[in-house]
Amino acid sequence: MDDDFSFLQPLDLITKDPYELQRIIKAKKENLQKDRLEENGKHNEDTQVNELEHTQEREEKKGREKEQEPGKETIEKDREHEKGKEKEKAHQDHIINGEKCEDKFVMEYEENGTLGPEPMDISTNTMSLPCDISSHDVTILEGHTSEVFTCAWSPSGLLLASGSGDSSARIWTIADGPGSSSSQNGPLNVVVLKHFRGRTNEKSKDVTTLDWNGDGTLLATGSYDGQARIWSGDGELRNTLNKHKGPIFSLKWNKKGDYLLSGSVDKTAIVWDIKTGEWKQAFEFHSGPTLDVDWRNNVSFATCSTDGLINVCKVGENRPIKTFLGHQGEVNAIKWDPTGSLLASCSDDYTAKIWSLKQDKYLHDLKEHIKEIYTIRWSPTGPGTNNPNQQLLLASASFDSTIKLWDVELGRLICSLNGHRDPVYSVAFSPNGEYLASGSMDKCMHIWSVKEGKIVKTYSGNGGIFEVCWNKEGDKVAACFANNVVCVLDFRM
Numbered sequence: 001m002d003d004d005f006s007f008l009q010p011l012d013l014i015t016k017d018p019y020e021l022q023r024i025i026k027a028k029k030e031n032l033q034k035d036r037l038e039e040n041g042k043h044n045e046d047t048q049v050n051e052l053e054h055t056q057e058r059e060e061k062k063g064r065e066k067e068q069e070p071g072k073e074t075i076e077k078d079r080e081h082e083k084g085k086e087k088e089k090a091h092q093d094h095i096i097n098g099e100k101c102e103d104k105f106v107m108e109y110e111e112n113g114t115l116g117p118e119p120m121d122i123s124t125n126t127m128s129l130p131c132d133i134s135s136h137d138v139t140i141l142e143g144h145t146s147e148v149f150t151c152a153w154s155p156s157g158l159l160l161a162s163g164s165g166d167s168s169a170r171i172w173t174i175a176d177g178p179g180s181s182s183s184q185n186g187p188l189n190v191v192v193l194k195h196f197r198g199r200t201n202e203k204s205k206d207v208t209t210l211d212w213n214g215d216g217t218l219l220a221t222g223s224y225d226g227q228a229r230i231w232s233g234d235g236e237l238r239n240t241l242n243k244h245k246g247p248i249f250s251l252k253w254n255k256k257g258d259y260l261l262s263g264s265v266d267k268t269a270i271v272w273d274i275k276t277g278e279w280k281q282a283f284e285f286h287s288g289p290t291l292d293v294d295w296r297n298n299v300s301f302a303t304c305s306t307d308g309l310i311n312v313c314k315v316g317e318n319r320p321i322k323t324f325l326g327h328q329g330e331v332n333a334i335k336w337d338p339t340g341s342l343l344a345s346c347s348d349d350y351t352a353k354i355w356s357l358k359q360d361k362y363l364h365d366l367k368e369h370i371k372e373i374y375t376i377r378w379s380p381t382g383p384g385t386n387n388p389n390q391q392l393l394l395a396s397a398s399f400d401s402t403i404k405l406w407d408v409e410l411g412r413l414i415c416s417l418n419g420h421r422d423p424v425y426s427v428a429f430s431p432n433g434e435y436l437a438s439g440s441m442d443k444c445m446h447i448w449s450v451k452e453g454k455i456v457k458t459y460s461g462n463g464g465i466f467e468v469c470w471n472k473e474g475d476k477v478a479a480c481f482a483n484n485v486v487c488v489l490d491f492r493m
Contacts, residue, residue, distance in 0.1 A: 014464070015422065015441055017371065017399065133459045137490040141172050143190060147463070148480035150209055153471040156216025159233060160471075160478050162486045163207030169193040169221045171235055174476065174488055191235030195223050209250055213257040218274075220260050222248030228262050228272065239277045243270055249291055256298045259315065263290035269303045271315055285311045285320050292333045296340045304331035310345055312357065324355050326362050333375045337392065339384040342408065344394050346373035352396045354408060364411025371400035374425055379450070381433040390433050393450070397424035403438050405450065415453040419446050426467040431474040435491075439465030445479045447491065459489055 007028040008021060016024070146165035153160050158176060163169045173189035195205040206224040213220070218238065219231045226244040228251060231237055246265035253260055259280065260272040269290050273280040288306035295301045300314040300321065308327045311320040329348035336343055342363070346352040350369050353362040375397050382392030393414065394406045403417040403424055422441035429436055435456070436448045441464040447457040463483030470477050477489045 131455055131458045133457050133489055137492075138459065139174065139488040139490075141170075141190070141486040141488065142484070143170060143192070144168070144484045144486070146206075146484060147466070147482040148484060148486055149207065149466045151467050151469055151478045151480040151486055152210055152212055153469055153476075153478065154212045154216035154219075154233065155214060155472055156233075158471075159216065160486070160488065161210050161212065161219050162478075162480055163210045163221055164484070165206045166484075167195045167205035167207070167223075169195070169207045169210055169219070169231075171219065171231075171233065172486070193219075193221065193229075193231050193235055193237070195221070195225070195227075195229065206247075208247060211251050211253055213253045214255055215257065218253075218257075220251050220253065222251040222262060224248075226264060226266070228260065230260070230274070230277075239274075241270075241272050241277070241279070243279050243282065244268065246289070249289070250293045252293055252295055252301075254295045254298045254301075259298070261293050261295060261301055263293040263303055265289040267305070269293050269301075269313070271301075281315055283311070283313050283320075285309075285313070285323075288330075291331065294334050294336055294343075296336050296343075302334050302336065302343055304334045304345060306330040308347070310334060310343070310355070312343070322357055322360075324353075324360070324362070326353055326365075327351070329372075332373065335376055335378055337378045337408070338380060338382065344376050344378065344408075346376045346396055348372040350398075352376055352394070352406070354394070354411065364406075364408070366394075366396065366404075366406050366411065366413075368404055368413050368416070369396065369398040369400050369402065371398050371423075373398045374423065375427065377427050377429055379429045379433045380431060385433075386431070387433045393433075395427045395429065395436055397427045397438060399423040401440065401442075403427055403436070403448075405436075405453070417446075417448050417453060419448075419455050419458075420444060422464070425465060428468050428470055428477075430470050430491075431472060435474075437468040437470065437477050437479075439468040439479050441465070443481075445477070445487075445489070447477065456493065457489075457491065459487065461485070461487060 004025050007025045012021060144164040144166050148162050148164045150163040158174045160172045160174050161169055171191045195207060204225050207221050208224055209222040211220050217233055221229050224247040226246055226248060228241040228248055229237060230239040244264040244266050248262050248264050250263040258274055260274060263269045267286045267289060269283045271280045286305035286307050290303050290305050293301060293303050302310055302312045304310045308331060310324040310331055312322040313320050327347040327349050331345050331347045334343060334345045343355045344352060350371060352366040352373055354364040355362050373396050377395045379393040381387040381390035392408055394408050395403055397403050401420045401422055401424060405414045407414050420440040420442050424438055424440045426439045427436055434450055436450055437445060439445045443461050443463060445459045445465055445468055446455045449456050461481050463481035465479050465481055468477060468479045475491055477491055478486060480486050
């Protein structure tokens with residue numbers, strides 16, 4: 001394996017899928033073998049001739065490598081072309097709801113001859129320049145010394161938490177009103193939550209996930225060292241929760257705030273009693289790492305895993321109350337809808353599914369993506385929400401660089417949001433459900449009008465984006481980047 005990995009650049013591992021990586025390795029190994037054979041064969045020849053030919057060979061080899069391992073843009077172009085063909089077919093089979101969405105697809109189809117914009121035409125088609133967010137509306141938060149994986153606004157107001165590969169989380173106090181970078185108007189009010197004792201930034205302490213409790217008084221962080229930590233809003237460490245034997249990938253408070261739920265690579269999920277600071281119950285029902293957890297109500301929750309299963313569990317019960325089977329690959333994320341009656345899941349099998357506790361089989365199988373689906377989000381709309389008169393939607397974000405919006409009642413595609421050039425790692429609906437923010441490895445954050453299915457604002461940073469999130473007023477969006485910064489964008493339409 002070490003040999004194989006030595007043929008790859010670190011960035012390849014993040015930006016390319018396993019098939020591409022295998023292709024690169026194969027191509028490079030073949031070239032290496034050819035080289036060795038050629039070298040052995042020519043060893044006895046005259047040295048000068050040998051050197052001359054060798055130079056030519058190297059040039060040829062470079063050419064061959066270039067042919068066999070096309071540049072990212074070529075791969076993207078091919079991929080985009082394939083995607084275009086597949087989408088064209090998919091959309092012919094589909095009647096897309098919403099006039100605006102239909103018009104947009106027709107327009108793009110006519111301009112490009114394929115459905116959805118070509119990668120390099122995106123800037124002219126979907127993103128007219130007025131979309132760009134002006135630098136006056138951007139606050140850049142600097143201080144982390146490694147990539148920032150996760151961010152979350154406090155429900156109580158102007159605090160933004162971020163978690164990084166530098167073994168720290170930070171709580172930033174964000175001034176109300178238009179932004180500015182941290183250098184412009186003096187130092188920002190920030191508290192650093194160190195996850196290590198010494199001076200070293202141990203890589204094993206990466207902060208992988210974080211979550212505020214319902215009233216914004218406590219922040220929970222999950223780390224690569226397998227520990228969950230609870231901090232006060234002013235950065236004081238209240239408790240260290242120590243039982244997991246592997247990195248924590250997901251961490252959620254229940255609504256009441258008396259339990260914290262953590263999911264780990266050690267295959268378990270643990271419910272922690274916050275009053276006592278002790279674990280209440282460990283749930284060991286998966287045969288692979290637990291990738292995501294989500295509360296249904298104050299006592300029951302769902303977990304998903306690389307084993308392809310989804311378990312619904314309840315505090316006090318020592319077996320799952322339901323196990324959902326149906327995905328053919330790792331299940332990356334799960335989310336209950338606002339009322340806790342439907343569960344959405346997404347997987348490496350390119351599908352998202354919607355489940356109900358009333359039946360074993362999925363209600364809907366959402367099959368339009370052509371690559372792995374990394375995450376999903378429900379809109380804050382429909383019955384039981386603050387926006388009861390709007391339709392409930394599900395958004396899915398994929399490595400195929402698209403976001404898709406689904407009608408959950410009918411289980412069909414409403415609209416495909418095509419504007420990114422690389423995998424989309426995060427999506428978030430605005431509190432009123434009218435806008436969707438998305439962040440991608442292409443370094444862009446887009447804000448989409450949900451109704452029109454098009455980009456209304458865009459911000460381009462200097463690193464891939466791992467997560468985007470809205471504050472509760474819906475006038476600020478935070479995004480965390482691979483180049484160690486967090487950006488806060490003031491959003492006004």
